[in-house]
Amino acid sequence: MACLCFGTMGLMVKLAGSHVSLGEIVLFRGAVPVIGITVWAVIQGLSLKSPVAMLHLKRNIAGIIAMWCGFYATTQLPLATATTLMYTSPLFIALILWLWFGQSRNWLEQLAIAIGFGGVIAVLQPVIASDQLSTALIGLGAGAVSAIAYLQLKSLGQAKEAEWRTVLYFAGTATVTSLVYLLGFGEFTVFKTAGYEWPLLWLLALGFFGGAGNLALTRSFGSGSTWLSAALQYCTILVSTFYGITVLGDIPTNTTWIGVLLIITCGGISSYATHRRKLNNY
Numbered sequence: 001m002a003c004l005c006f007g008t009m010g011l012m013v014k015l016a017g018s019h020v021s022l023g024e025i026v027l028f029r030g031a032v033p034v035i036g037i038t039v040w041a042v043i044q045g046l047s048l049k050s051p052v053a054m055l056h057l058k059r060n061i062a063g064i065i066a067m068w069c070g071f072y073a074t075t076q077l078p079l080a081t082a083t084t085l086m087y088t089s090p091l092f093i094a095l096i097l098w099l100w101f102g103q104s105r106n107w108l109e110q111l112a113i114a115i116g117f118g119g120v121i122a123v124l125q126p127v128i129a130s131d132q133l134s135t136a137l138i139g140l141g142a143g144a145v146s147a148i149a150y151l152q153l154k155s156l157g158q159a160k161e162a163e164w165r166t167v168l169y170f171a172g173t174a175t176v177t178s179l180v181y182l183l184g185f186g187e188f189t190v191f192k193t194a195g196y197e198w199p200l201l202w203l204l205a206l207g208f209f210g211g212a213g214n215l216a217l218t219r220s221f222g223s224g225s226t227w228l229s230a231a232l233q234y235c236t237i238l239v240s241t242f243y244g245i246t247v248l249g250d251i252p253t254n255t256t257w258i259g260v261l262l263i264i265t266c267g268g269i270s271s272y273a274t275h276r277r278k279l280n281n282y
Contacts, residue, residue, distance in 0.1 A: 001212075001213075001216040002213045002214075002216035002217040002220060002233075002236075003213075003232065003233065003235040003236040003238070004213075005209045005210070005212045005213030005216060006209070006210070006213040006217075006236045006238055006239075006241070007236045007237075007238075007239025007240045007242075007243060008205075008209045008243070009029075009205075009206045009209040009210045010243075011240070011243045011247060011248075012202045012203070012205045012206035012209065012235070013025060013206055014248070015198075015199075015202045016199050016200055016203050016206065017197075017200035018191035019189075019190070019198075019199035019202075020189055020190045020199055020203065020270060021182075021185075021187035021188070021189055022071055022072075022075060022181075022187075023178050023181040023182040023185065023187050024178075024182070024186070024187070024188060024189070024190055024203065025071070025203070025206065025264075026068070026071065026174055026177070026178035026181070027174075027175060027178035027182065028203040028206060028207040029067075029171075029174055029206060029207055029210045030170075030171040030172065030173070030175035030176075030178060030179075030202065030207070031169035031171075031172030031178075031207060032171075032204060032207025032208055032210075032211060033167055033168070033176045033207060033208075033210065033211025033214065034168060034171045034172050034175055036211065037164050037167060037171070037206070037211070038168065039169045040164070041164065041165075041168070043269050043272045046162075047059075048165070048168070050161060050169065051059020051157045051161075052156065052161050055152065055155055055156050055161070056156070056161075056169045056170075057198070058152050058155075058172065059149055059153065059155075059156060059166070059169075060169060060170050060173040062145050062146075062148040062149035062152060062172050063146075063149040063152075063170050063173070064173050064174060064177055065142075065145050065168075066142045066143075066145040066146040066149055067174065069139065069141050069142035069145065070082070070086045070139065070142035070146075071139050072135075072138060073085060073086070073135055073136070073138050073142060074138030074139075076132070076135045077128075077132055077135055077139060078126070078127060079135065080124035080125060080126045080127075081124070081126035081127060081128055081132075081136065081139070082139050083120075083126075083237075083240075084120055084121060084124045084126040085126075085136060085139030085140045085142065086139060086142050086143050086146065086157065087120050087143065087233070087234065087236075087237070088140060088143035088144070089143045089144070089146040089147045089150065089230070089233065090113050090116065090141075090147075090230035090231060090233055090234070091113060091114075091117055091118065092143060092144045092146075092147035093147040093150060093151065093226065093227075093230040094110060094113050094227070094230065095147075095247065096147055096148070096151060097151075097226065097227070100242055101260065108269055108272070108273035108276075109231070109269075109270060109273045109274070110236055111229075111269065112231045112265075112266045112267075112269040112270040112273065113227075113230060113231050113266070113270075115244035115262050115265055115266045115269065116231055116234035116262065116263055116266030116267075116270075117234070117236060118159070118259075118262050119237070119258075119259040119260065119261070119262030119265075119266060120234055120237055120259065120263065121259070122258050122259025122262060123237050123241060123253050123255075123256050123259030123260060123263070124237070124259075125253075125255060125256075128253045140186055143233035150221050150226075150229075151219075151226070152220075153166065153217070153218050153221035153222050154221050154222060154226055156218070156222055157218070157219075157221065157223050158222075160221075163218040163219050163222065164215065165214055166214075166218045166222075167211060167215050167218055171211060171214070174260040177184060181250065190203065204242070207258065211277070217229075220224065220232075225274045225275075227270065228270050228271065228273075228274040231266055231267065231269075232267055232270060234266055234267070235263065235267055237259075238260060238263055238264070239259075241256065241260060
């Protein structure tokens with residue numbers, strides 16, 4: 001569900017990107033979930049105050065840094081290159097779990113993540129020019145910091161924090177940082193664009209699907225297998241490829257189809273390895 005939502009959000013970003021500024025994209029990405037979740041929580045009589053505020057702070061710092069670095073890389077690099085760099089996060093998750101937490105899962109799970117990343121490269125076929133190295137490092141940094149943010153979701157899940165509150169706090173942080181950016185650079189242009197109704201609709205949609213994707217991702221990392229959740233993130237590329245064909249008219253190459261098969265293989269191996277490990281634990 002997270003991959004479907006994030007793939008759809010990516011399409012909305014692609015459609016709106018030529019009409020609005022980066023700050024507006026981040027603003028709607030945060031403000032729509034904030035408004036929706038807050039209204040829902042008030043109606044349900046739920047408290048917005050979290051008992052684990054420090055965990056939220058750690059997750060939000062990492063998540064916001066990753067978001068802004070990723071968006072910056074996307075605006076400065078070819079889309080395929082920026083996307084590939086950001087999707088190194090599963091590799092960094094595996095590395096952190098191994099070096100930091102001493103977790104060495106079975107070879108099937110490690111192989112699945114490697115196969116999945118190979119599929120991402122085959123689908124996107126990234127190219128980095130010599131004068132883009134520093135920006136590429138920022139994109140790579142987005143992937144590394146995203147891994148830290150995803151692992152913080154696991155900590156929040158273990159603390160029994162409600163997924164909706166985790167998403168609300170992160171969306172609120174995104175909203176505040178985007179407002180600061182917009183006030184500093186004065187780039188609020190959506191209502192100044194002729195025929196702004198469509199860009200506005202795309203912005204609202206990206207906020208909705210981004211929030212829904214975050215809810216699913218938070219549940220996945222918080223209560224599911226970290227390794228499986230990391231590997232299945234690559235399925236977002238499958239959704240994006242589908243939208244590229246059906247909506248944007250992008251014709252895949254043979255290499256792209258090989259990458260798609262590798263990503264599907266990654267998901268299958270990851271699911272099998274996780275299922276087998278659970279059976280062994282019993």
